[in-house]
Amino acid sequence: MEPGTVTGWDLAGTVRRQAADGGPLEGAHVVGLKNVGAWAELVAVNIEHLAELPEGISFEQAAALPVAGLTALRALEVAGFVLGKRVLITGASGGVGRFAIQLAKLAGAHVTGVARRTGGLTELGADEVATEIDPDGPVYEAILDAVGGPVLGTAITRVAPGGTVVSFASTVPEPVSYPARELFARAPGARLYGFYVFGELEHTRSGSADLRRLADLVAAGRLDPQIDLTLPWSEAAEAVTALLERRVNGKAVLRVE
Numbered sequence: 001m002e003p004g005t006v007t008g009w010d011l012a013g014t015v016r017r018q019a020a021d022g023g024p025l026e027g028a029h030v031v032g033l034k035n036v037g038a039w040a041e042l043v044a045v046n047i048e049h050l051a052e053l054p055e056g057i058s059f060e061q062a063a064a065l066p067v068a069g070l071t072a073l074r075a076l077e078v079a080g081f082v083l084g085k086r087v088l089i090t091g092a093s094g095g096v097g098r099f100a101i102q103l104a105k106l107a108g109a110h111v112t113g114v115a116r117r118t119g120g121l122t123e124l125g126a127d128e129v130a131t132e133i134d135p136d137g138p139v140y141e142a143i144l145d146a147v148g149g150p151v152l153g154t155a156i157t158r159v160a161p162g163g164t165v166v167s168f169a170s171t172v173p174e175p176v177s178y179p180a181r182e183l184f185a186r187a188p189g190a191r192l193y194g195f196y197v198f199g200e201l202e203h204t205r206s207g208s209a210d211l212r213r214l215a216d217l218v219a220a221g222r223l224d225p226q227i228d229l230t231l232p233w234s235e236a237a238e239a240v241t242a243l244l245e246r247r248v249n250g251k252a253v254l255r256v257e
Contacts, residue, residue: 008039012062023047033066051211056219064225068095079142083108091146153195226250
């Protein structure tokens with residue numbers, strides 16, 4: 001980005017002035033997201049991307065929810081009804097992955113988490129954890145992939161007939177390659193779905209209700225945002241470096257002071 005660009009997606013705070021077209025009232029505690037510009041003291045937010053917070057959730061917890069939480073929630077909705085079904089989550093130790101494990105478990109799925117660092121994933125609800133996908137292992141009705149490259153290629157070979165692979169991130173630069181017959185012949189009816197949360201919000205329903213759903217789950221103690229690092233925003237560089245060096249197990253939160 002150009003120097004001076006205000007970055008950031010996720011935010012939580014207090015409404016300074018209600019929007020002209022409605023939304024939460026002045027003084028309301030809210031959570032929201034922007035495609036760019038969230039890391040500021042004052043932010044104008046589309047009311048369709050904003051939700052009022054319930055009692056029992058902190059600003060720090062709320063700020064960890066929007067992009068990662070909405071991605072996990074809606075990716076599972078794309079995959080469909082998962083009660084009693086096998087769900088595979090790659091990049092499971094990341095922000096989206098940690099939410100996806102918990103939400104899939106709440107929905108009654110049998111959850112397998114794949115990550116380089118598997119610590120704590122069983123406690124979140126994963127039934128099985130591994131550092132890589134077993135190419136000869138079981139098939140899965142739903143696969144959520146945060147890695148891309150060879151991992152996504154292997155995941156495609158493990159999708160069940162009629163199942164869904166949701167690709168929502170790419171953390172490796174390699175191209176995706178897989179034996180075509182492993183999809184059309186072994187798993188007829190399976191599909192690969194490209195998921196980008198801001199595109200989903202633009203072309204589908206408002207995000208407000210889903211943000212509130214996530215916040216209610218946190219307030220009820222049923223969803224843990226997994227905050228591992230909280231710093232004043234004047235120390236943002238330290239938080240970003242910790243994330244890039246993979247020293248954060250979960251979410252990093254910046255507090256405006």
